[in-house]
Amino acid sequence: MVDQALQTIVEAVREASQAQRPLRILGGGTKDFLGGEPQGEPLDVKPLRGISAYEPSELVVTVRAGTPLAELEAALAEKGQCLPFEPPRLGAVLGLPPLGVVAAASANGAFPGTVGGMVASGLAGPARSAVGGVRDYLLGATLVNGRAQVLSFGGQVMKNVAGYDVSRALAGSMGQLGVIAEVSLKVLPVAPARQTLRFDLDQATALRRVNEWAGQPLPLSASAWWDGALIVRLQGARAAVASATQRLGGELIPEHLADGFWNGLRDQRDEYFDQARQAVASGARLWRLSVAPAAPRLELGGPLLIEWGGGQRWLVTDAAAQRVRDVAAEANGHAMVWLGDKSCGACAPVPAAERRLQMALKAAFDPHRLFNPGRLDNLC
Numbered sequence: 001m002v003d004q005a006l007q008t009i010v011e012a013v014r015e016a017s018q019a020q021r022p023l024r025i026l027g028g029g030t031k032d033f034l035g036g037e038p039q040g041e042p043l044d045v046k047p048l049r050g051i052s053a054y055e056p057s058e059l060v061v062t063v064r065a066g067t068p069l070a071e072l073e074a075a076l077a078e079k080g081q082c083l084p085f086e087p088p089r090l091g092a093v094l095g096l097p098p099l100g101v102v103a104a105a106s107a108n109g110a111f112p113g114t115v116g117g118m119v120a121s122g123l124a125g126p127a128r129s130a131v132g133g134v135r136d137y138l139l140g141a142t143l144v145n146g147r148a149q150v151l152s153f154g155g156q157v158m159k160n161v162a163g164y165d166v167s168r169a170l171a172g173s174m175g176q177l178g179v180i181a182e183v184s185l186k187v188l189p190v191a192p193a194r195q196t197l198r199f200d201l202d203q204a205t206a207l208r209r210v211n212e213w214a215g216q217p218l219p220l221s222a223s224a225w226w227d228g229a230l231i232v233r234l235q236g237a238r239a240a241v242a243s244a245t246q247r248l249g250g251e252l253i254p255e256h257l258a259d260g261f262w263n264g265l266r267d268q269r270d271e272y273f274d275q276a277r278q279a280v281a282s283g284a285r286l287w288r289l290s291v292a293p294a295a296p297r298l299e300l301g302g303p304l305l306i307e308w309g310g311g312q313r314w315l316v317t318d319a320a321a322q323r324v325r326d327v328a329a330e331a332n333g334h335a336m337v338w339l340g341d342k343s344c345g346a347c348a349p350v351p352a353a354e355r356r357l358q359m360a361l362k363a364a365f366d367p368h369r370l371f372n373p374g375r376l377d378n379l380c
Helices: 004-019 069-078 090-094 102-108 115-121 164-169 203-214 238-248 255-267 271-281 321-330 352-365
Strands: 023-026 041-044 051-055 060-064 138-144 150-154 179-186 193-200 220-226 229-236 251-253 285-290 304-307 312-317 334-339
Touching: 004 023, 004 041, 004 138, 004 179, 051 069, 060 069, 069 115, 115 179, 138 164, 150 164, 193 238, 193 255, 203 220, 203 229, 203 304, 220 255, 229 238, 229 255, 251 255, 271 285, 271 312, 271 334, 285 321, 321 334
Parallel strands: 023 041
Antiparallel strands: 051 060, 060 179, 138 150, 138 179, 193 229, 193 251, 220 229, 220 304, 285 312, 285 334, 304 312
């Protein structure tokens, strides 16, 4: 059964299809800076709001795409559960006030991002290398395609694989395949124990350490290196965290300070990102580099923040775009302009074979190219 909010969107897509008029899918607007500049007539999905079903005992929640992310996380927290991939709440990127409490953020709109935007962007926070990303927790989805058809894929259990890959394809699609109306997500219990440790290490030593630890049975859930300091988070069973803390050593960081640090990284309110935005205002670029975790020090100048055991590296630099991309490619990765001048393209062109696959998928779901034109043309 299609309710009024969804029916309104279906009619808007049908009219746009008939008129060949492009649409810009709009939720909280917190991801507008990603990729190409948003184009088209705004199509507001915020009326698609609410948690449709939640079974804490089954670790599954079904939620509508316009639901504020903070609202979903607050509901999960009441049951001692969470989205383990820590999706970024990017209100601070827009210059909005940094509020640390999820409930307060929801009430004040400081983190206006929606569940649909979370899926469409495919972004994950500090725990990404340990637990996976958004697509790993997508069980099913409902979307409106370019023919104004309401399609459902997957289900509400991990063993239901009918259409499962289609649901996963929505993660990181930036709205290019259709209007996400509802998703079913796997959730997990909040870890019973966590501890954050600090080590004073140079970059090369820090990279070597985190890669060594990643191959050992340690409850390592996140890491970050910046300006001579390696910060790691242990998370899991109390006995495992206590044992790993004793084994690794380092300086113990009080929980309230540690939570502020990891939330600052997740939401890009950390000091590094504050300085990066200032540099961007002066003409530099903030790059997001995805490289092999074991890749050695990258020969690029500028302030560097390393996450995900070395797999994600943030760089502020005024170096030529091609130079940054060449260095990332040498490290078996790629580079994306996160903030700053994108006249060079947000990302280097994708390989021809991958490009053909993307275009075929786009044609199948959005034959009239209605949705979010230009957003992915320069993305990896």
